Amino acid sequence: MHMVATPNRKMQRVLQFSMALTFAYVVATFVFGLRARSLALISEAGHNLSDLFAILLSFVAVYFQARPANEQKTFGYQRAGVLAAFVNAATLVVLSAWIAFEAIHRLAIPVPVQPRIMMVVAAAGVLMNGTVATLLWRFSGDVNIRSVFLHMLGDTLSTAAVIVGGAAILFTGMTWIDPILSIIIAAMILWSSIGIIRETLNILLEGTPRNLKLASVRDAMQSVSGVLDVHDLHVWSLGSNSHALASHVTIAEMPMSECSGILDGINCTLRDRFKITHTTIQFETTGCETTHGCSAPPELEAVGAHDHHHHHGHSHTH
Incomplete structure (x- = not known):
């Protein structure tokens, strides 16, 4: 403070x-x-x-x-x-x-x-x-x-x-x-x-920060070991120097205890490369259809199986 x-x-x-x-x-x-x-x-x-x-x-x-x-x-x-x-x-x-x-x-x-x-x-x-x-x-x-x-x-x-x-x-x-x-x-x-x-x-109007490209953020998140897919990705500014991110991330089936390493990797990448320190990440073991709550633009949607298992890994780093 x-x-x-x-x-x-x-x-x-x-x-x-x-x-x-x-x-x-x-x-x-x-x-x-x-x-x-x-x-x-x-x-x-x-x-x-x-x-x-x-x-x-x-x-x-x-x-x-x-x-x-x-x-x-x-x-x-x-x-x-x-x-x-x-x-x-x-x-x-x-x-x-x-x-x-x-x-x-x-x-x-x-x-x-x-x-x-x-x-x-x-x-x-x-x-x-x-x-x-x-x-x-x-x-x-x-x-x-x-x-x-x-x-x-x-x-x-x-x-x-x-x-x-x-x-x-x-x-x-x-x-x-x-x-x-x-x-x-x-x-x-x-x-x-x-x-x-x-x-x-x-x-x-909650636009993507002018110095960030959504595709670059997605590529950086997908480069983290264990991440299969990134979708429903949103990045916006809270103030002029403070950015937030929310996203669905598809990972392989694994015990919850192993998810924290992936989450840490994503957060470190976002903080170091894009100065994004407030994140909300939702882990999934399959793709996400529009009927299951995704609200990204149509070209960014990832359509997957109907069987839907969510693991929630919410991260709020300040």
């Missing part, structure tokens, strides 16, 4: 610090935006407010992920972070569309900007967002934290672009530079968030 709790506590501290920094920057951009009558800075405040919400959502998810399993939530709350990442990525898609819409509107109706104030406040934004993104990078293996990291990285790039745009406007007077930069940033945000939406939807 300590192995899980320590990274979670570090993650929570980083997210708390990130929330405090982001809130301070939201207040600053809004106040300076009003004083400079700059729509760009007021928009930046709104943009960062969405980041504050994203970090808060991730903080709540990390809190829930740390909670142990119970009788109602037998797998615990491992998917809380995945759900938060999905919501964050969906809001990023909406945000990128809004930025692009506003930029196109600005191209049609140019708005005079005060580039000096833009550059000063944006420089503070780059420092703040860059600091938060660097802190979050350490935990970006978790899809929940990665969604927030991309939020903050996108903000760092967009505020850096505001500085570049402000300088260009200051020296050339070309106000169209600002909306063109915004469109490029919106495209980058959209591209990164679609990747997270696909990954999180795959987990939420």
